[in-house]
Amino acid sequence: MEMQKMVECLQRGVDTRPRKRPRLTWDVPAPAPHPPLPKVIPTVYCGQEFMNGLLPNYPYSSIYCKGVPRNISPPWRSDDKDGHYVFAIGENLTPRYRILSKMGEGTFGQVLECLDHERKEIVAIKVVRSIHKYREAAMIEIDVLQKLLRHDVGGRRCVQIRNWFDYRNHICIVFEKLGPSLYDFLRKNSYRSFPIDLVREFGRQLLESVAFMHDLRLIHTDLKPENILLVSSESIKIPDFKFLSRSMKDGSYFKNLPKSSAIKLIDFGSTTFEHQDHSYVVSTRHYRAPEVILGLGWNYPCDLWSVGCILVELCSGEALFQTHENLEHLAMMERVLGPLPQHMIIRADRRAEKYFKRSARLGWPDSSTSRESMRAVWKLPRLQNLIMQLVDNSAGDLIDLLQGLLRYDPGERLKARDALRHPFFTRDLRRVGYHL
Structure with missing residues (x-):
């Protein structure tokens, strides 16, 4: 609907105290233009011990680059000191999902943007920390998500769960990918x-x-x-x-x-x-x-x-x-x-x-x-x-x-x-x- 009456709010005094910290989630803006890509996605290890979450984002075209094995699981790596999964951009999270970028991080773990090879769609995967209380909380969340999915006809109200699995002691919940918060x-x-x-x-x-x-x-x-x-x-x-x-x-x-x-x-x-x-x-x-x-x-x-x-x-x-x-x-x-x-x-x-x-x-x-x-x-x-x-x-x-x-x-x-x-x-x- 066209906006005909756009009235801006009157300015109030600026609060100089620190604003609330944004809680990272899987919301990201539209992909920005990128320089030409290399033929092979570089291996960038991701985790607090490696890059402190500062990761390059690759446009979706990179998922079709040659030279990266598609159906091979990555080598086993130890989790970081906080129980976060350590991964590399371009490798697989199980043979089905290929990691494209890191979208966010919170107390629960990390959210990764992935290509679902089976459904040929981009998804967001919540990779929960390998700590007992977070694993338990994730299983409760899966129960809630499945109940919402059964009743939310058309999926108009709540984010939809696509799948979930337990991978190397990390509960992974697969969601549809949405826009920014x-x-x-x-x-x-x-x-x-x-x-x-x-x-x-x-x-x-x-x-x-x-x-x-x-x-x-x-x-x-x-x-x-x-x-x-x-x-x-x-x-x-x-x-x-x-x-x-x-x-x-x-x-x-x-x-x-x-x-x-x-x-x-x-x-x-x-x-x-x-x-x-x-x-x-x-x-x-x-x-x-x-x-x-x-x-x-x-x-x-x-x-x-x-x-x-x-x-x-x-x-x-x-x-x-x-x-x-x-x-x-x-x-x-x-x-x-x-x-x-x-x-x-x-x-x-x-x-x-x-x-x-x-x-x-x-x-x-x-x-x-x-x-x-x-x-x-x-x-x-x-x-x-x-x-x-x-x-x-x-x-x-x-x-x-x-x-x-x-x-x-x-x-x-x-x-x-x-x-x-x-x-x-x-x-x-x-x-x-x-x-x-």
Whole structure:
């Protein structure tokens, strides 16, 4: 859908504190132009002990180069000191898969871009570290992925598992290859926000995916822009009117937008079945619900809190709660959303009692609070004011939706299917998608 009303967000004060670290995943941009290739792919050993993850990327044409054995397993090598698989670009991961590049790395292991010789397609393979707890977690993730695959007709909501196998003590999970994550797209676009119509499309698809998982009694527990991938890597440049009046250096007066709004959820390593025991802490810090911080237990509503935080970030370009400490996090919540409910404070777990005074009020700032922390909290506006700064049309509907998603009490928080019926998504029934 053509974008006719493009209104950029008003600039806010620049936060000089370190931004959240991007979590590497298998999202990559469209392949960049490369110099002429050699006839044979060079052997580049990959692992923390060799190249520290700095790897050359080869375009897909390199998979047809001659001189590299196709159906021969590589020689046995010891894993690196952290249990990561050590590999070489161009060699096989089992005779079926040929390694083209390293796409990312995380606590779980590495993600490799590979050619599937059998299906003649490019895939992403998650190679899990050869450590017992990560192997166990991988088997749980495979169980979740297979359940999603059985019920996700057409594969529109979640990344699809193609295959899995155990190779040299590493669980390997084969996925379809997707485009960049929303976080990666923002980062490479200098954290410039998405237009509101595109945010609406992302939000609708995200809530549909969450509702789908909740219907299957699954809780994702780690929703964030890093775990939402665009299906396509294609993008288009448009004028960025906020920069047109400034110096025209390095093309800063243009910004990129994805050509298609289609997205899928990934990373089900922390996904929990409703009947399973729930760990004490879930979610990445910036998207963590208050009931988790307060030790009140959590369930499906923790995913909806994360969705609310994500929608604000897509509108602004930066995380709503940029913090790394519980007390400061709670103070930021109160600054944006108002005081925490007394009934939640009274029921707080012993580990969270220290955040409150005897009067059942948040004990912030305390003697250890830095000036930097105080500035970070005080600069935050109320939710309504923040959205009015960022959004022109649809601001009222978006504020009302976010107030439902970011309710402190999880019992009062909007459910995914109720959120999908909100006027922010339904008011203009002519909206059929976002395509350029």
